Amino acid sequence: MLQSKLFTKTTKNLPEGETTKNAQFLIKGGFINKSSAGVYTMLPMGLKVLDKINKIIREEMNAIGGEEVLMPALVHKKYWEQSNRWDVDVIYKTSTGEKGKDFEYGLGWTHEEVITAIAKHFIQSYKDLPKAVYQIQTKFRAEPRAQAGLLRGREFMMKDLYSFHMDRADLDKYYQKAISAYNKIFKRLSLKTLVAEASGGAFTKEYTHEFQVLNPAGEDSVYYCDKCDFCQNQEIFNSSNHKDCAGEIKNSKAIEVGNVFKLGTKFSDAYGLYYTDKDGVKRPVIMGSYGIGPTRAMGAIVEVFNDEKGIIWPEAVSPFKVHLLALSDSGKVKSEADKVYKMLVGQIGETEVLYDERSASAGEKFNDADLLGIPLRLVVSEKTVSVKKVELRKRSEKSAKLISIADLKNLLK
Amino acid sequence: MLQSKLFTKTTKNLPEGETTKNAQFLIKGGFINKSSAGVYTMLPMGLKVLDKINKIIREEMNAIGGEEVLMPALVHKKYWEQSNRWDVDVIYKTSTGEKGKDFEYGLGWTHEEVITAIAKHFIQSYKDLPKAVYQIQTKFRAEPRAQAGLLRGREFMMKDLYSFHMDRADLDKYYQKAISAYNKIFKRLSLKTLVAEASGGAFTKEYTHEFQVLNPAGEDSVYYCDKCDFCQNQEIFNSSNHKDCAGEIKNSKAIEVGNVFKLGTKFSDAYGLYYTDKDGVKRPVIMGSYGIGPTRAMGAIVEVFNDEKGIIWPEAVSPFKVHLLALSDSGKVKSEADKVYKMLVGQIGETEVLYDERSASAGEKFNDADLLGIPLRLVVSEKTVSVKKVELRKRSEKSAKLISIADLKNLLK
Numbered sequence: 001m002l003q004s005k006l007f008t009k010t011t012k013n014l015p016e017g018e019t020t021k022n023a024q025f026l027i028k029g030g031f032i033n034k035s036s037a038g039v040y041t042m043l044p045m046g047l048k049v050l051d052k053i054n055k056i057i058r059e060e061m062n063a064i065g066g067e068e069v070l071m072p073a074l075v076h077k078k079y080w081e082q083s084n085r086w087d088v089d090v091i092y093k094t095s096t097g098e099k100g101k102d103f104e105y106g107l108g109w110t111h112e113e114v115i116t117a118i119a120k121h122f123i124q125s126y127k128d129l130p131k132a133v134y135q136i137q138t139k140f141r142a143e144p145r146a147q148a149g150l151l152r153g154r155e156f157m158m159k160d161l162y163s164f165h166m167d168r169a170d171l172d173k174y175y176q177k178a179i180s181a182y183n184k185i186f187k188r189l190s191l192k193t194l195v196a197e198a199s200g201g202a203f204t205k206e207y208t209h210e211f212q213v214l215n216p217a218g219e220d221s222v223y224y225c226d227k228c229d230f231c232q233n234q235e236i237f238n239s240s241n242h243k244d245c246a247g248e249i250k251n252s253k254a255i256e257v258g259n260v261f262k263l264g265t266k267f268s269d270a271y272g273l274y275y276t277d278k279d280g281v282k283r284p285v286i287m288g289s290y291g292i293g294p295t296r297a298m299g300a301i302v303e304v305f306n307d308e309k310g311i312i313w314p315e316a317v318s319p320f321k322v323h324l325l326a327l328s329d330s331g332k333v334k335s336e337a338d339k340v341y342k343m344l345v346g347q348i349g350e351t352e353v354l355y356d357e358r359s360a361s362a363g364e365k366f367n368d369a370d371l372l373g374i375p376l377r378l379v380v381s382e383k384t385v386s387v388k389k390v391e392l393r394k395r396s397e398k399s400a401k402l403i404s405i406a407d408l409k410n411l412l413k
Numbered sequence: 414m415l416q417s418k419l420f421t422k423t424t425k426n427l428p429e430g431e432t433t434k435n436a437q438f439l440i441k442g443g444f445i446n447k448s449s450a451g452v453y454t455m456l457p458m459g460l461k462v463l464d465k466i467n468k469i470i471r472e473e474m475n476a477i478g479g480e481e482v483l484m485p486a487l488v489h490k491k492y493w494e495q496s497n498r499w500d501v502d503v504i505y506k507t508s509t510g511e512k513g514k515d516f517e518y519g520l521g522w523t524h525e526e527v528i529t530a531i532a533k534h535f536i537q538s539y540k541d542l543p544k545a546v547y548q549i550q551t552k553f554r555a556e557p558r559a560q561a562g563l564l565r566g567r568e569f570m571m572k573d574l575y576s577f578h579m580d581r582a583d584l585d586k587y588y589q590k591a592i593s594a595y596n597k598i599f600k601r602l603s604l605k606t607l608v609a610e611a612s613g614g615a616f617t618k619e620y621t622h623e624f625q626v627l628n629p630a631g632e633d634s635v636y637y638c639d640k641c642d643f644c645q646n647q648e649i650f651n652s653s654n655h656k657d658c659a660g661e662i663k664n665s666k667a668i669e670v671g672n673v674f675k676l677g678t679k680f681s682d683a684y685g686l687y688y689t690d691k692d693g694v695k696r697p698v699i700m701g702s703y704g705i706g707p708t709r710a711m712g713a714i715v716e717v718f719n720d721e722k723g724i725i726w727p728e729a730v731s732p733f734k735v736h737l738l739a740l741s742d743s744g745k746v747k748s749e750a751d752k753v754y755k756m757l758v759g760q761i762g763e764t765e766v767l768y769d770e771r772s773a774s775a776g777e778k779f780n781d782a783d784l785l786g787i788p789l790r791l792v793v794s795e796k797t798v799s800v801k802k803v804e805l806r807k808r809s810e811k812s813a814k815l816i817s818i819a820d821l822k823n824l825l826k
Binding site: 004005006007008009011030033035036037039040041042043044047050065067068069070071072073074075076078079092093094095102103105107114118121122127128131133137138140142154155 | 417418419420421422424443446448449450452453454455456457460463478480481482483484485486487488489491492505506507508515516518520527531534535540541544546550551553555567568
């Protein structure tokens with residue numbers, strides 16, 4: 001892709017109230033646009049990052065038998081009333097005006113109600129179990145404060161997986177499978193997560209589990225052991241819970257990028273989701289739910305991978321694999337850079353190469369490249385042309401080196 | 414995919430008020446679930462169809478230089494006020510309760526406002542033009558009547574492309590390009606469309622153009638010539654517009670699956686989207702917008718391709734390429750069918766084969782296969798096993814034939 005053709009440009013201007021690194025770098029780089037507090041547009045490069053994150057999530061959800069669905073944003077009042085969640089604080093409701101109650105919706109901030117009602121159509125017998133479905137879609141929460149960029153929005157993307165089981169044992173087994181899938185996902189996203197125990201709230205007396213990225217930008221606080229894998233959300237932490245380990249307990253701010261939750265029969269009871277077992281006995285279906293916030297994960301990645309100049313994208317989610325800079329827009333330098341571009345497009349595809357062929361100063365190009373944070377930067381200049389090489393620098397490293405086109409080809413294989 | 418593992422099942426039960434074929438077949442087949450009037454969940458097989466439609470649209474939008482973005486559903490009041498569209502009938506508004514005006518949104522039923530405000534950040538000079546961006550996302554309209562299944566929903570998917578130009582001539586050129594892209598898309602979707610002239614409403618004195626599928630389920634009415642490509646929406650039709658052709662004018666109901674629209678400067682003026690030309694003169698950016706309804710297109714496909722037994726998916730959008738039926742769940746028939754399944758998975762991938770290995774009667778399996786409408790049906794039975802072949806029937810044809818595994822392999826290549 002030619003940088004001069006890109007819809008976006010980098011900018012130095014920031015809208016008011018954007019104090020977090022993720023919002024600042026993503027807006028300056030032209031990855032996202034702030035629409036209003038807590039509401040952002042994903043611009044082309046931002047959407048490319050988000051799509052890559054979602055692709056990774058999708059692959060791992062499919063791998064544990066999840067089937068994808070897309071549920072409504074307009075969730076009718078009748079759904080929320082059945083589970084006593086019509087009057088929660090965070091729900092956006094549509095104002096019906098003169099249109100009457102057929103038009104009363106709460107915008108989907110969670111979809112247990114909808115999926116449980118749907119599951120009733122398809123789960124009647126033990127032969128129909130277990131099942132797992134997931135959604136990757138926009139959700140809404142009327143957050144009073146929304147000032148953390150993609151870390152806490154009023155409109156954001158969520159992946160939610162819902163599982164349906166005959167009994168606790170089967171749920172427990174699947175729950176561990178989901179935790180393994182989550183560990184794989186966050187590893188692929190380069191996010192180091194701790195699995196923190198947290199309260200099950202009204203749903204369950206058991207702990208639920210959160211996937212926490214230790215980071216000062218986080219709004220959660222966790223206590224964790226520096227030797228074993230003990231980790232608890234501040235809300236439930238009690239040092240006496242930490243047994244049989246000589247490790248030291250530490251405290252940190254953390255970003256919650258995922259959670260897994262044993263819903264048990266809360267929604268099956270509310271919606272009458274029962275199945276008939278082998279002996280003909282009617283039993284409630286046992287449910288689990290498993291969330292990941294792809295947009296929040298994107299924000300967390302930026303909070304973790306950056307320096308004073310900009311973002312340092314991990315390769316798996318970078319909008320482009322390679323950023324090619326031509327330090328002149330004419331003559332030998334330009335024609336050599338064009339050749340390198342052509343080679344790169346042939347090698348890794350047009351969608352993976354950003355080619356800065358603009359009429360701009362070298363300084364501007366380097367600054368933009370640092371801000372955009374594409375992992376591999378290639379520079380074609382008078383100097384590199386004279387020695388028949390290109391300059392290669394990893395965004396994560398300080399030093400650059402000269403490399404021949406042949407070696408570059410091998411490197412990208 | 415094993416049919417016994419599928420989240421959904423076929424059903425004979427229909428919710429109230431579903432009179433259209435698309436709603437009936439899609440619900441009976443388990444492609445969609447009705448959440449409330451005009452609001453549906455895309456179930457796994459329905460989402461597979463929708464994803465295939467969107468992939469085709471995406472490819473053709475990218476081919477004409479479109480860059481994809483994802484805009485908010487929560488569009489703040491301030492955006493609508495600037496273009497005088499806060500008080501339109503079809504907008505869903507959030508009720509703010511005690512939260513105050515920071516929480517006043519209209520749910521995005523169209524996004525000209527948002528994209529124009531965004532474009533201001535990136536378009537300042539003639540060097541920044543032309544540009545084209547598109548979105549494929551959920552939109553919302555408070556439709557008083559919503560009884561046509563996917564043909565007219567309150568929540569539905571839209572692809573909207575927006576283009577930005579220096580002058581009318583450049584817009585006109587791109588407009589023709591978009592029309593060509595649309596023709597390609599509908600051809601790939603197997604939808605035969607007429608390009609109908611329609612009113613530009615408040616935007617333009619020129620005609621706009623609609624892509625209409627002639628079908629009795631449509632809510633539009635078009636007049637078209639049986640010899641030339643004259644076609645007008647009833648709203649503007651006048652027989653005296655039809656000149657220099659001896660063809661006969663016919664009238665038909667039609668489903669509008671797309672439209673292209675010269676916005677001109679309506680939104681650039683409202684939002685102050687100007688650029689500086691080569692001579693340093695400030696001029697308004699000229700805009701175009703181009704819509705396709707992927708969910709409506711899905712409904713239209715079902716309205717066009719069906720018989721009394723169910724859907725007949727065109728191959729390009731079918732949830733699976735092949736439906737394999739084992740007419741017994743044990744013995745030689747089952748083991749042979751398992752072998753064919755393995756071969757098919759190797760040949761076209763697991764996601765493209767639905768394997769009915771359920772313990773169900775042959776009649777039930779045939780009925781389900783007809784309802785689901787997968788283009789290629791393969792049957793393994795006592796009869797086919799005895800002659801070492803499989804039975805192949807196209808969903809669109811009445812007659813079946815016996816084919817050897819070797820020939821089947823070649824057919825799928």
